[in-house]
Amino acid sequence: xxxxxxxxxxxxxxxxxxxxxxxxxxxxxxxxxxxxxxxxxxxxxxxxxxxxxxxxxxxxxxxxxxxxxxxxxxxxxxxxxx
Ligand SMILES: [Ca+2]
Ligand SMILES: [Ca+2]
Numbered sequence: 001x002x003x004x005x006x007x008x009x010x011x012x013x014x015x016x017x018x019x020x021x022x023x024x025x026x027x028x029x030x031x032x033x034x035x036x037x038x039x040x041x042x043x044x045x046x047x048x049x050x051x052x053x054x055x056x057x058x059x060x061x062x063x064x065x066x067x068x069x070x071x072x073x074x075x076x077x078x079x080x081x082x
Contacts, residue, residue: 025038025078033066038050
C-alpha cells in the first residue's frame with residue numbers, strides 16, 4: 001500500500017519537474033524567471049507582456065505563472081519550440 005503511494009508521489013514529482021521552469025530560461029537557477037531572464041529567451045516579450053505573465057506582480061515568473069503563460073499561449077512552449 002505505502003509502496004504504491006510513494007510510487008504515485010514520485011510519478012507526480014517527475015511530471016511536475018518535467019514541466020518546471022527550464023534551466024535555459026532560469027539561468028541563475030533560483031527557480032524564478034526575472035524579466036531579464038525571460039527576455040533573454042523570448043526577445044519578443046515586452047514589459048507589458050511580462051506584467052501579464054507575472055500574475056502576483058512580484059517581478060518574477062514562478063513555475064505556476066510560467067505554465068499558465070505557456071498554457072494561454074502568451075509565450076511559446078520552450079520544449080516544443082526548441
Ligand atoms: Ca532566475
Ligand atoms: Ca510572480
